[in-house]
Amino acid sequence: MVYLLDRMKRASAGPNGVTFLAPDGGERVGWAVLHDDARRVAAGLQERGVRPGRPVVLLASTSRATVTAAMAAWFAGASVTLAPTPARTVDLARYLADSRERFDALGDPLVLVGAPWEQAIAALSGGGGIVASLAEVVDAQPSAPWRPPTLSPEDPAILQLTSGTTGAPKIARISHGNLAANIEGIRVATGHEAVHGRMLSWLPLSHDMGLIGGLILPLACGRCDTLLSSPADYLARPASWMQQISHHRATTTVGPGSAYAVAARLLRTGPRLDLSCLAYALCGGEPIDPAAVDDFLAAAGEHGFHPEAFMPAYGLAEATVAVTFSDLGRGARYDHVDADALAAGIARPNDPLEQTGPEDPTAGGRTRTRRLVLLGEPIAGLSIRVVDPDTDVELPARTVGEVQVRGTSVASYHDQSPDSAPPADPDGWLATGDLGYLTDAELVVCGRHKDVIILGGRNIYPEDVERAAARAPGARAGNIVAFAAPRPGPPAGEGLAVAVETHGDDHETLRQAVADEVRAALGVTPHPVIVLPPGSLPKTPSGKLQRAQVRRRFAS
Structure with a gap:
């Protein structure tokens, strides 16, 4: 029996399970009950023609039915895809x-549609595969018992859609062997046996961090509970994340940096909580802003959170999920480098005491300092290197280049994907598309290669622009996007644009304030500064801004 099926069987012998959180309190279901339900549903899936390797897609909110159907698909030998649900800014049609x-690109999938999108069944039908009601499949009583499938570590466990809710399908084929290796690496890196307890996650199950970190990891352990909240409930009431941790005494949680920034703001004004229960709070999925980490640690510390429990990490779906973890119990640590040297591709260490302001280009001979988060070393089974993105030549330490990953967790691409070439080169190195450097074997990520804006020969990282713009009064932090836009001549070329949301009415004052902050921080002036009402910038269901969409919409 392969790893995941074996672990689901082991979990069923323990007393723990899943609590599906909801505004009305939710429902707790033991692993044993879920195991029995999933095997019954798996028998029904087998009657529907689901066999080893057949894709099963779930389009539904986080619920008992969704988790039961995912487990059932694995028991039937299928690969599982949790489809991204539509963000509120997306045109539904x-x-x-x-x-x-996307579903057609999977081959011949069985697509199960659940609440609250059942009315979409007709619109999704007519392509490849079969579309059916999730509720009907979960409630059905099969006529024959479940038959254990014959699987190998090379068979697909997850077909992960990696392009968010828009864009051409790009599907990471995560095998049972990839999944087992990555979970083992996470277990070692987090000292999992020492923090058995409760994982709380609101991340979408369509997100690799939500599916594997929030569900499969505790399921594979069997001695842990997991608490699952829906992304829709979190977005409706972001304060619920920390409140639920306190109420349910969660020992671990996970989220992107932007969510921790929101939590910091709400913790300052909300009721007194007890966050001392958290053994580690993982932060990953997007670039991590040191200032946002500072804010969270200060605000959460007032509620008993231990700063050493904060754990920055780096990962991507093509490597299953986890690539590097910072040391357990160390907390957030930073690399201080010369900002101008970094723009030229060299991460030269700089004394943070030499910095005269947040990012002051007129420092009278004293260099500006950039503070970047140290993301730790690779988990067991993986290696990382940094190469010149044009020549693929490995670069020395503290030289910025493209981050590459190799090892047991690196997936292939699904054969039906339009981009069907394997993601790794012949030597097994996966090009991540992220720019970063190594120092003392630890990884530092600066940004995405495709997002870097080149102005006057300098590399301008959009995350730096966005952090500077957030200091403008009236700008909504976490709702700002910097991107390259055509600059009218003479001379014509690439320029810098910023889109920023605000609740305010004085747009012209905000435009000027954003321009002033960016110029003070980076020595460049954005043009244009686009001011928008709240909710205008597109995001993924997990709350990540979609910079490429913003660029397509406004860079004209």
Whole structure:
């Protein structure tokens, strides 16, 4: 029996399970009950023609039915895809058309549609595969018992859609062997046996961090509870994340940096909580802003959170999920470098005491300092290196280049994907598309290669621009996007644009304030500064800003 099926069987012998959180309190279900339900549903899936390797897609909110169906698909030998659900800013008709295209790329999937999107079944039908009601499949009583499938570590466990809710399908084929290796690496890196307890996650199950970190990791352990909240409930009431941790005494949680920034703001004004229960709070999934970490640690510390429990990490779906973890119990640590040297591609260490301001280009001979988060070393089974993105030549320490990953967790691409070439080169190195450098074997990530804006020969990282713009009064932190835009001549070329959301009415004052902050921080002036009402910038269901969409919409 392969790893995941074996672990699901082991978990069923223990007393723990899943609590599906909801505004009305939710429902707790033991692993044993879920195991029995999943095997019954698996028998029904087998009657529907689900066999080893057949893709099963779930389009539904986080619920008992969704988790039961995912477990059932694995028991039937299928690969599982949790489809991204539509964000509130997405045109529903366009989303459904794009989704059908993605599902067709999987081959011959069985698509199970659940609450609250049952009315979309007709719109999703007519392409490849079969579309059915999730509730009907979960409630059905099969006529024959479940038959254990014959699987190998090379068979697919997850077909992970890696392009968010828009864009051409790009599907990471995560095998049972990849999954087992990555979970073992996470277990070692986090000292999992020492922190058995409760994982709380609101991340979408369509997100690799939500599916594997929030569900499969505690399921594979069997001695842990997991608490699952829906992304929709979190977005409706972001304060619920920390409140639920306190109430349910969660020992671990996970989220992107932007969510911790929101939590910091809410913790300052909310009721007194007890966050001392957290053994580690993982932060990953997007670039981590040191200032946002500072804010969270200060605010959460007032509620008993131990700063050493904060754990920055780096990962990507093509490597299953986890690539590097900072040391357990160390907390957030930073690398201080010369900002101008970094723009030229060299991470030269700099004394932070030499910095005269947040990012002051007129420092009278004293260099500006950039503070970047140290993301730790690779987990067991993985290696990382940094190469010149044009020549693929490995670069020395503290030289910025493209981050590459190799090892047991690196997936292939699904054969039906339009981009069907394997993601790794012949030597097994996966090009991540992220720019970063190594120092003392630890990884530092600066940004995405495709997002870097080159102005006057300098590399301008959009994350730096966004952090500077957030200091402008009236700008909504976490709702700002910097991107390259055509600059009118003479001379014509690439320029810097910033889109920023605000609740305020004085847009012209905000435009000027954003321009002033960015110029003070980076020595460049954005043009244009686009001011938008709240909710205008597109995001993924997990709350990540979609910079490419913003660029397509406004860079004209």
